[in-house]
Amino acid sequence: MTRAKIINFLDSSKNKITPFSIDSVEISGFMGEYLKTMLEDTIPSQYKILEDSGTLDNFRIASGKKEGSFRGMVFSDSDVYKWLEAASYALLFIDNDDKQLKEKIDNTIQEIRDAQDKDGYINTYFTFEKKKERWSDLATKHELYCAGHLIQAAIAHKRITGEDTLFNVAIKFADLIANTFGLDKKRGAPGHPEIEMALVELYRETNNQKYLDLAKYFLEERGNGYASTYKFFNPEYYIDHKPFKGLEEMTGHAVRMLYLCNGATDIYLETGDEELFSTLEKLWNNLVTKKMYVTGGAGSRYDGESFGEEYELPNRRAYTETCAAIALFMWNYRMLLVTGDAKYADLMELVLYNGLLSGISIDGRHYFYVNPLEDRGRHRRQQWYECACCPPNIARTLTSFSGYMYATSKDGIYINLYEKSEANLEFGGKKVVITQETDYPWDGKIRVNISTKGDNTFKVFLRKPSWVDSYEIVVDGEKISKNTEKGFIEIHKNWMGTHEIELDFPITINYLESHPFVRENLEKVAIKRGPLVYCAEQADNKDGDVWNYIIDVNGDFEQENFEIGSKKILKLKTKGYVKDLKDWKGKLYKQLKNREMNTKEINMTLVPYFSWANREEGPMNVWLRK
Amino acid sequence: MTRAKIINFLDSSKNKITPFSIDSVEISGFMGEYLKTMLEDTIPSQYKILEDSGTLDNFRIASGKKEGSFRGMVFSDSDVYKWLEAASYALLFIDNDDKQLKEKIDNTIQEIRDAQDKDGYINTYFTFEKKKERWSDLATKHELYCAGHLIQAAIAHKRITGEDTLFNVAIKFADLIANTFGLDKKRGAPGHPEIEMALVELYRETNNQKYLDLAKYFLEERGNGYASTYKFFNPEYYIDHKPFKGLEEMTGHAVRMLYLCNGATDIYLETGDEELFSTLEKLWNNLVTKKMYVTGGAGSRYDGESFGEEYELPNRRAYTETCAAIALFMWNYRMLLVTGDAKYADLMELVLYNGLLSGISIDGRHYFYVNPLEDRGRHRRQQWYECACCPPNIARTLTSFSGYMYATSKDGIYINLYEKSEANLEFGGKKVVITQETDYPWDGKIRVNISTKGDNTFKVFLRKPSWVDSYEIVVDGEKISKNTEKGFIEIHKNWMGTHEIELDFPITINYLESHPFVRENLEKVAIKRGPLVYCAEQADNKDGDVWNYIIDVNGDFEQENFEIGSKKILKLKTKGYVKDLKDWKGKLYKQLKNREMNTKEINMTLVPYFSWANREEGPMNVWLRK
Incomplete structure (x- = not known):
């Protein structure tokens, strides 16, 4: 297999620092284990699900090889593309004699090639009677989003294998899109950003200016109403309420907003448009000082999967979609490359080890879409989701991790x-x-x-x-x-x-408090050991309900290794109290009593947030009453 | 004008206690002022908005008197019916020589009569090309909901005026519905309950058993999937996930659930089905011990306008729709009539003076749809809403208040x-x-x-x-x-x-705390003076941001009268502290410091929750740090 230069995207000469190839680093520790899980469990099991769920069949139906009708969400093609991207990275790390994965990739690409229309269009939802609806609803139908993932997968595949089977599909579609959209053509902007990153990378790969121009066009069309033509949500949901340049607050659908920030940073990297970068810095500051969870999670609301107001960071109903964590990781990587400033790498670390890794189980086969910071035990990782954006997104991120390490x-x-x-x-x-x-x-x-x-x-x-x-x-x-x-x-x-x-670097255990405007965290602390945020999970704590735990902030910590699955986990033990609730039986509100606390001294055990919900069900919380 | 016996619904002989007519009580105090506002401001201004918004024109368009197409939400007819109900109650309290309101009512009824089809069908959305879609989407299209409000308005109008102009419209439609739906006819159940209450009352008014049977049928069809045919939300949203009898937890869309509880209580009142009542008692207990705000608000989530899990009661993002408070008020009234137990009247009082009255401004012309318990100042009452269910719902409740007082x-x-x-x-x-x-x-x-x-x-x-x-x-x-x-x-x-x-009854000022599982209220208290919940609103407090206030729970209270608009309001003054946030500049999380609190002693002022947001914008909170 020819190995081209495999950059973790961003082969730009205009950035301050430049990454090395993904395959230039061999990892064997904490993240190395995740990589092994990706290769052995995640990638194969995801392929099987793409097959079982009909997602791959959608391509066979589109090409006429199979009878039937489209199954899944309108953007399910992108699950295949993300998997292909992850599988391509995986090729870098498996034994060259193991042909199985390469065959799966090749077969999948063949299905995609066969499903592409002569004019370059490809999207298995918009086939047959739906053909006439192409490009009719950019706000919600995700055609450009899927195109973006196709392009990203194609570039990764080409760089890794040197083959252009998928790349030619992507180029044909990208050309069709470039011929379709523009100021003097059909006006439009994607409801869900993603293609901007892809087009900039395609420009880097091909040196063809038109792809960069198209990315810029899509970014600059925002605020004109082209991205929010479908009005179920308001234009802010689509980040179409104002022009991107000049925004000062992270609002709207969190993944859309963060993907757009990624694309805008890519565009800045190629154009040097300082007004754009100043917007990005403002948005970043707004995020990290007003709207980010202590786990690096982003997006506070179920309603519209969106950012909340400033300091609106509910724990139990935190939305904090795994894809938002991934988007934040990728964006900080881009900001790091622009600036060479470690604060962005720090945020990559925070997001990775906490809000991102919580999105996948230790066994590599179960996923969280939503990552709450507090739960009664009902929230469990699933094998897959009808809206399955997160699982293959994690796979492509963790298989390419080594590329993020050096520059x-x-x-x-x-x-x-x-x-x-x-x-x-x-x-x-x-x-x-x-x-x-x-x-x-x-x-x-x-x-x-x-x-x-x-x-x-x-x-x-x-x-x-x-x-x-x-x-x-x-x-x-x-x-x-x-x-x-x-x-x-x-x-x-x-x-x-x-x-x-x-x-x-001395690993200390810190008690963090949050800005008093995060009113539900008042009088509470989060425990962080080095880069890892800890939580109290019921599985380790038999002495009363962890929701009633009060931590002694003057206590010491004992540390102890154990395993979940085969993953080594360091748990922390410390002193605290548990509150007896017998006074509360059958009551929701009652008159405040003078401090007769009904508390009992206990030892409590904390585990890293990323590792929660891998054992029996039960309450969990990150922010502990002090 | 002939005045028939005007019962505030529920003319049942099977209840433990029976209400008196609305016009048997003349109120002149706190609620009397609200009644005056209803007559002078709310009812006239709502009529004008129904006219200006095209809601009344929808009837004229349906009858062919006017050109144009339907405007507003699919259920906007119900706004007119609720207004008619309120206006009918209002007739009881205005000068008999003042013919203006009666004329408006008569004209409105004439528009409705003219818009009714020969077969009895009436819904101005399902006219012309939409005619073929009648009864095709009971889940979201609210035909039966609108029918319910028509019937309720018609009964009120008939009882008050003795006229059957609107009543005949309602009977014709009710008969069409009874001929259309049933176990051996078209199967179906309303996505939004409401008609159940109306049909039981129509049975009481006419003594015709078929209306009671139809109400029972609609209730008993739930859990079979007929109410949730449209799958954007899951069946629980429509309370269609299980049969109603046997439910133990308040879930799903809060207003739908509470309206259904009202209808089910009405059915129990006529049938004496004890299994039904035992379900109602379980649901009531679940609500008041696990899912109700201290203000009597219900419904925790924006997402699906729904109940949350147990103890999930966010303050800033409390949904607590005004209509849910009204529904809770009505339901507790029914439970009171069933049992003669004051605990239900107590809840009526709590809801009324807090979470319900917060839904309308002191001037009677601005409304809250959503009633948060914490806000930064952006949440303000509006003159009207596109989804305008709440404003006329408040009007019909406050104009009929006197009927709830005695039994x-x-x-x-x-x-x-x-x-x-x-x-x-x-x-x-x-x-x-x-x-x-x-x-x-x-x-x-x-x-x-x-x-x-x-x-x-x-x-x-x-x-x-x-x-x-x-x-x-x-x-x-x-x-x-x-x-x-x-x-x-x-x-x-x-x-x-x-x-x-x-x-x-000595009015004491109490500090309430909430169950520790409401984790965002830990270490906080709510202040209640008699039946009124108080809050800290920025308008009264110039000494720092009220979100940073800490109340001294051993402090005394001074009381002082002042006015908002012409409404007398009693404010409370007490001691507390305000926290200085200078350490927090630009930070969202930081290491816990040893108690150097940066606090300053202050006097804080609290006002009743119902009265907030009637003055200049600013932060507000109910749960105060102690």
Whole structure:
């Protein structure tokens, strides 16, 4: 198999830092286990579900190979495309002799090719009698969204296999779209953004300006009512209430908004339009200071799957769709590449280890669409969803994780994320091997080995996680003290030969409180150990209902390893109290009594938020009464 | 004008207690002012809006008098019917020489008569090309809901005026419906309950069993999927997931569920089906112990306008639709009539003075559809809504309020609700005049004068409000001590001549806390003075943001009268603290600090919840940090 240069999207020359190929890094620790699960469980089981659910059959029906009618949601083609993207990444990590996955990919692509119309149009919902409805409802029918995922999958597949079977399908469709839409053609903008990212990447892949222009066109049409022609929701839901440039508040459907921010950042990366970037910065600040969960989740409301008002962050009814976490992860990655600022990588870390990984079970076969921070035990991961956007989205994110870890600039190499791994990179035209020995995210000690042949002087930029106050750094046995620049610790030297950097980020357990306007978190704390947010889950706590737990914020923590499935999990034990509810029997409200608390001292156990709901059902909460 | 016996619905002989006519009581206090507002402002302004919005024109278009097409929501006919019901009640209280309102009513009825089809069908949405869609989507198209409101309005109009102009329209339509639906006819059940109440009342009015049978049929069809044929929402939304009998939890669309409970109680009142009543009691208990706001609001979620899980009672995103409060008020009235238990009248009081009256502005011309318990100041009453179910629903409730106050049984007369008023009732075939001198709900002192001619021995049942612990009662100058029976204080004597009962329910100010599973109310209290829930509104508080207020639960209260519009309002002043947020600038989460609270002592002012949002915009909250 020919392996082209496989960038994790964003092969732009205009960014401040540039990523390395996905296959340049081999991961073997915490995220390495997830990758293994992807290869062994997630990718195969998702393929089976795409087959069983009729999602693949939709292509066979469209091409006339099979009788029947379209099944599933109007955008179910995109599930296949996302799976193809994930499966293509997976090819990088499986044994070359294992032909099974490649065959599944090839067969799937063949079905797609056969289903494409002569003019390039492809969407299995808009076939037969629905053909006449093509492009008639961009607001809700997701044609351009599906097209975007087709293009992204096609680029990944081409870069990995060197084949253009799927790429040619994508190009034909992209050309049809470019011939259809524009200021002097049919006016329109996608109800659900996604194609913007894809078109910019297609521009990068082909160097054909028209794709970039089309992405810009779609972005700039927003605010004119073309994206919200279907009025079940108001224009804000579609982020079509105002022009994108100039927005200051994250509103509307969270995934749509965040995908749009991704596309807009891609457009900025290619155009350098500073007004666009200033909008993106404002939106980012609004998100992280007013509208983001402590888990990195985004989107507060079930109603419209949308952002709430500022500080509106309900725990039990948090919507925090897994796709929104993925979108936030991708967006911060783009912002990191633009700026080289570690604050964006920090947010990638927060989202990844908490609100994103909570979207998939430890066994890699069950998913959350919605990720609450508080639950009575009814909310459980499902094998699939009728609206199945999240499961293959997780798969494509976790199979490409290694590509997010490193980046390079003219000055040196950036380590954005820590994970036990071996990376084969390059700087100054010379090979640079970087290994990380670490038990991150459980432990903050990271031994980074760097080796390169011949003189090679450059900076190594090591991200200082934002949860770290003071830390130790030893380079080749010598303890050094370094300030950070945009959140990165810079080490500038000639790396010829082999060198060792020992990082020791002390993992502390912190009690976090939230802004008092998040009124339901008043008098409560969230527990964070390093980058991991913890929660109290009933499965570990037999001494009363965890919803009645009160944590002693002056208590100590004991730490203990155990396993869920085969995943090592570190649990925390601390002191607290449980409130007896006998006074409350049959009552919802009663007169305040003078503090006779009816509390009993207990030991409570906390587990990482990402690991909840992998055992028996029961109450869970992140924000603990103090 | 002939005045027939005007019962506030429920002219059933099978209930434990039976109401008196609406026009038997003249109210002149707190609710009397609302009645005055209804007559002078609400009813006329609503008529104008029905005209301006095209809602009345829909009837003219349907009858061919006017060109054009249907405007508004599919159920907008019901707005006209609710207004007609309210306007009919209003006729009881206006000067007989004032013909204006009667003319408006007559003209409106004429438009309705002219719009009715020969076969009896009437719904202005399903006309012309939509005619073929009649009865095709009972789940969402509200034909039976509109029919229910037509019937209710027609009965009220007939009872008040003695005329059958509207009643004949209703009968024709009801007969068409009875001929259309049934086990051996077209199967179906309304997506939105309402017609059940109306059909039972029509049975009471006509003594025609088929209407009662039809109501029972519609109730019993639920759980078979006939009410939820349109699957945008799941069957639970329509309360069609299970048969009604046997339900134990309040779920689904709150107004639908509560209207259904009303209809089911009406059916129980006529059939005595004990299994039905046992279901109703379970649902009532589930509501009041797990799913009701402290204001008497019901329905926690915007998503599906529905009940949440148990103890899911968000404040900022409380949905608590005004129509749900009205439905709860009506349902508790029915349960009171069934049982003679004051706990239901207590809930009527709670809902009325808080979650229901909050739905209308002091000026009587602006309405809330949604009634949050916490807000940043964006939520304001509107002149009307596209979905305008609530405004005329408030009007018909407040114009008929006097009918809810008294009831009678074979043993005596019940005083369910207190208000300054004069009632002309009867017992044992003899006239009984009861006056209440009181400033209720501001004050708990009520002087009840009872006079009747000749020997007339019966019990007077005086409701002891549930917020009262101990109280004094003086009968004809003699202090007596009485226990309550089902929450009523019974006084048994010969009332010949004139007698005076002095009730003194001490109005205390209580701090309420909520069940700890309502996790966002932890460490917070709500303030209730007598039956009124208070809130902190920014308009009265200049010393920092009310969202940062901490109340001193050992503080005293000062009380002060002021006016909003011309409405006398009693405000409360107490001590508290305001938290300084300077540490929080630009942060959403931060490490817990040792208690340096940055608080400043302040005086805070609280106003009744029903009166909020009548002045300048600003934050408001009911649950105050303690």
